[in-house]
Amino acid sequence: MPISIFPVTPRFAAEIGDIELSQPLDAATLEATRDAFATFGVLVFPAQNLTVQQHLAFARNFGPLEVTVQRALRTEKLRVPEQIADIANMDAEGSLWKKESRLRLFQMGNRLWHTDSSFKAPSGYASMLYARSVAPIGGHTEFADMRAACDALPAATKARLQGLIAEHSLMYSRRRLGFTEFTAEEKVAFAPVRRPLLRRIPESGRETLYIASHIGRIEGMPDSETEALVAELVAHATQRQFVYTHRWRVGDLVMWDNRCTLHRGTEYEDTRWPRDLQRATTSDRLDVFGVAEKKSALAADY
Numbered sequence: 001m002p003i004s005i006f007p008v009t010p011r012f013a014a015e016i017g018d019i020e021l022s023q024p025l026d027a028a029t030l031e032a033t034r035d036a037f038a039t040f041g042v043l044v045f046p047a048q049n050l051t052v053q054q055h056l057a058f059a060r061n062f063g064p065l066e067v068t069v070q071r072a073l074r075t076e077k078l079r080v081p082e083q084i085a086d087i088a089n090m091d092a093e094g095s096l097w098k099k100e101s102r103l104r105l106f107q108m109g110n111r112l113w114h115t116d117s118s119f120k121a122p123s124g125y126a127s128m129l130y131a132r133s134v135a136p137i138g139g140h141t142e143f144a145d146m147r148a149a150c151d152a153l154p155a156a157t158k159a160r161l162q163g164l165i166a167e168h169s170l171m172y173s174r175r176r177l178g179f180t181e182f183t184a185e186e187k188v189a190f191a192p193v194r195r196p197l198l199r200r201i202p203e204s205g206r207e208t209l210y211i212a213s214h215i216g217r218i219e220g221m222p223d224s225e226t227e228a229l230v231a232e233l234v235a236h237a238t239q240r241q242f243v244y245t246h247r248w249r250v251g252d253l254v255m256w257d258n259r260c261t262l263h264r265g266t267e268y269e270d271t272r273w274p275r276d277l278q279r280a281t282t283s284d285r286l287d288v289f290g291v292a293e294k295k296s297a298l299a300a301d302y
Contacts, residue, residue, distance in 0.1 A: 003032050012145040013042040013244040021045055021253060022054045030061055038203035041261050042143045042244060045253040055130050056083055056280055062126040063282035066117060069170060072189035080278055087129065087277040089270040099271050109173045112213035113234050113262045116281050119168040119214045121193050121293040124258035125284040132276040134248040138268030139275050141246045146209040146260045149237035165219045167192040172216030192216065196289065201260050208260040209237055237262060259284065
């Protein structure tokens, strides 16, 4: 049976039905999923029932699996396999984290507009976030379409962005929240990488903004000007007409294209209600930006 596609808008975000992700996908189903992904950028697969290994098996259809950044946080034990980014508000024993938990402070960065693994080499391609439990109030995820935002830029702004290179690092986004104490190992793992502010998506040919809270510098630009430009671009790109808000249900798997979307988690009472979301992310090609890069310590294994 062909998959069913129910678009949220004609070109951004769609719900996908008649597909069971716990089973291996045949060639036709995988091709249809890839085509929908290239068109909509965000796909919602409701009512799934996945083990961790089934989650990872589905993700492998879209490239090499990354390793979670939590592996660099040696003070924290992992609750799930290292190929899963743990977006839950729990410690390794499954207890709700405390307000002063270092991991909680670190994970607050997920409430900033960002794209997964723009700070890695290779950068992130597809993220697949699966809901095992959800908060009764709040804890949504917002997605913004960077392709549509790019199309809507004034011509003068787009001309200004051509050729500009930004530095991305997880340390830059966490510093925005006052998280400044990084170990020597973390500084190596999160060393800045160079990324263009504009890029083109090969499957669709569409030009897109490539921005994130992980940007700390734009080459050749004073820090104050960088901060103002990034804030201007994020404000433009996250206007309501570009944004889809996903209200989680248990069993939802949401998949998004990190090359052309921004996302952020919304607030909820994270020291009161358990919320267990687990993410698998795959990497793009190491040479996707046309330059030789050294693979990051937390990048995927090829």
